[in-house]
Amino acid sequence: MSGLSAKEAACRPQGGGEALFAEERAYRAAACVVDPEIPVVTIADLGILRSVTMEGDTAVARVTLTYTGCPAVLAIELAVEAALRDAGFKPRVERVITPAWSTDWITQEGREKLRAYGIAPPAKASNSVRALFGETEVACPRCGSHATARISEFGSTACKALYRCTACHEPFDYFKCI
Template identity: 85%
Template sequence: MSGRVEKVVPLRTPLWPAGHLPLKGGERLSGRSEGGISANLRRQRAYRAAASVVDPEIPAVTIEDLGILRGVEMEGDVAVARVTPTYTGCPAVLAIELAVEAALREAGFEPRVERVIAPAWTTDWISEEGREKLRAYGIAPPAKASNSIRALFGETEVTCPRCGSPETARVSEFGSTACKALYRCESCHEPFDYFKCI
């Protein structure tokens, strides 16, 4: 039986409390499965498992880096992961949901994945670490202001992720995926994708 749930779940606040870090490798849980610290550790362990899933289109970043993973909660023995696609028609969302299911199952949880489409994902949710990983992978990260008219309409300065030059030119509004534009550096002459501000 698949743990995926095809429904819209409105989400008003992030599910992961600020200041709480998931478990690191090698940490162990106590024998108790309910109540107190043990329940929180189970949720952290489930979150860490889901957060380790890489984006199938950009394997250099995790779904946590991209802000796609909204949170993980425990409902009894079921780990409920909530993910938000980068856009409604994103072809990778099913692959992401299946990978989250598999990661949770491998970590010893009965998984359920819920797709959350409100509020809509924004490039502002990409972490600083995620932006650096994109750059290292050869993708120029988006401007960090989705409320900027200039950034939304592609009028922002895009720096080459390879040589750092601001002398770049857009070749095509669409790159390797719909959420990226194709650019060329005028200094090093290398083509690269720019992750569009959404």
């Protein structure tokens, strides 16, 4: 597919003459939906997209949002429906609330995308006492220094905290460990 980036080529629905099964095609279409609040990561990168299965002629996408009060929930669900419809499927999106989403579900690629965008990715092991009570050591996504300080428990969105690097003096968001 000349002229397409690798991501665009991977996300483009494959035609009927190609060897992809419907469920795989549907998953690929939904997996390419970007997070409306952090447009450099997809819902698959964040672990929000749990599964896509075929039920008859309907592609059923199951999503677990980062938290139930997430203001992006409707935007994500509508974007998944549109992606599935654009790929030629009759879409249905189901919200899965258990188990609750965890930052441990963010892929390694997603963590790197967050860091490159200037957001410190969450530390692993969200169920640790240190992570739960905000004692996590946060590295600056710009210079890598661990000499950082939390300025505010809330950053640009409720799922991020605002930090400042005392080495390079730059403020940055930290994706909270949940």
